[in-house]
Amino acid sequence: MAGVRMSAPLQALHQKLGPGAVGVLMALFAAGPVLLALPAGRMADRYGYHRPLYLAVGLSVSGGLIAALSSQYLAMCAAAMLTGAGTNFGLITIQRTAGRMAVDSTERMRVFSWLGLAPALANFLGPVTAGAVIDHVGFRAAFGVLMLMPLASLLFSRFVPRETPVQTVQAQRAGTSWDLLRSPALRHLLLVNWLHSASWDVHTFLLPILGHERGLSASAIGGILGVFAVSVASVRFVIPFIAHRLTEAQVVAGAMLSVAAIFAVYPFVHSAWLMAGCAGLLGLALGSVQPMVMSMLHHITPEHRHGEAIAFRSMALNMSSTLMPLLFGLAGTAIGAATLFWVMGAAVGAGSVPARRLAPTSGH
Incomplete structure (x- = not known):
């Protein structure tokens, strides 16, 4: 999906389509996951890992095939929907299965930290592969190569133990999916996770604007984002080795306070090196949250x-x-990049209060 998400907009721009068409195309990568997330979750609960993974591969491969066969804009839109939905379908299935393989919270933190390295690798491998093939052969060949990547997961799926569904159908009939939101703990966790995600998005969105205001070159801004990405991967690599010393709620609350402090300082920083330092610290804080959230969610x-x-x-x-x-x-x-950093920092700092209340009290 990462490769298609880079290639499809490039092809649209190559066809002289405007920014509006590209924006719609990019939005469709997230529209499919929103529509199919709950069916994916219910299917994984009912059938385990393998059947929903096969469907995820089918959706992703279909998206790549459509893109390889046709360069029309509507075909690209369909490819975006299918690859986005397929990837998210598979991700939900993988995250559910990984969490169930762990025996306690410490092992869950380790599992989700290792798992969190996969998107970083994917966001490197997909675009780099696609870019190389586009430059040497063309867009259709790139989509064809990308289409083969999901098929590799079928090979690795053979090594994942099959589950025997037990009493899941009867349990799910007891209520609707939305009944889960009656749990205060889940609502607080989703709020905390949303604040974490919004912090990530605001940094990605505002850094180029702030860098441009500071007179930084495109390569300098890209380097700062690279430092952020390396920091995210680094903290997820380290967590498995120190997980026995950590508790989820403390890590999440501490990370949110750190993000608030970094966002308070960021607008006052002008040099590329200091901005890279802020981005590195921010990556460490935000990168540590996802494994903890997934562990608590389970x-x-x-x-x-x-x-x-x-x-x-x-x-x-x-x-x-x-x-x-x-x-x-x-x-x-309306208010400027600096003020938006401060507003977001204040919201994240306030979010550390419900984060501290997420300490587990009972397990399932």
């Missing part, structure tokens, strides 16, 4: 509804990633 929800809970998280994050840049654009124009 702890506070019933075992037979883990997939649905992950689906709610996925819906919230994808809707946020679709809508928040639009709001950031309007707010940034």
Whole structure:
């Protein structure tokens, strides 16, 4: 998906389509996940890992095939919907299965930290591969190569133990998916996770604007974002080795206070090196949150509804990633980039209060 998400807009621009068409295309990568998240979660709860993974691969490969066969804009839109939906379908299934393989909260933190390295690798491998193939062969060949990547997961799926569904259908009939939101712990966790995601989005959105205001070159701004990405991957690599010394709620609350402090300082920093330092610290803070959130999510929800809970998280994050840049654009124009950093920092700092209340009290 990362490769298609880079290639499809480039092809649209190559065809002289405007920014509006590109924006719609990018939004469709998140629209599919929003629509199919709950069905994906319920299917994973009912059938385990393998059947929903096959469907995820089918959706992703179909998107790549459509893009390889046709360069029409509507075909690109369909490819965006299918690859986005397929990737999210698979991600929900993988996250649910990974959490169930762990025996306690410490092991869950380790599992989700290792798992969190995969998107960083994917965001490197997909665009780099696509870019190389586009330059040497063309767009259609790139989509064809990208289409083969999801098929590799079928090979690795053979090594994942098959689950035997037990009493899941009867359990799910006891209520609707939305009943899960009656849990205060889940609502607080989703709020905290949304604030974390919005902080990530606001940094990605505002850094180029702030860098441009400071007179930084494009390569300097790209380097700062690179430092941020390396920091995210680094903290997720370290967590498995120190997980036995950590508690989820303390890490999340501490990370949110750190983000608030960094956002308070960021607008006063003018040199590229100092901005890179802020980005590195921010990456460490934000990168540490996702494994903790996923671990707590598995702890506070019933075992037979883990997939649905992950689906709610996925819906919230994808809707946020679709809508928040639009709001950031309007707010940034009205109040400026620096003020938007401070507003977001204040919101994240306030979010550390419900984060401290997320300490597990009972397990499922």
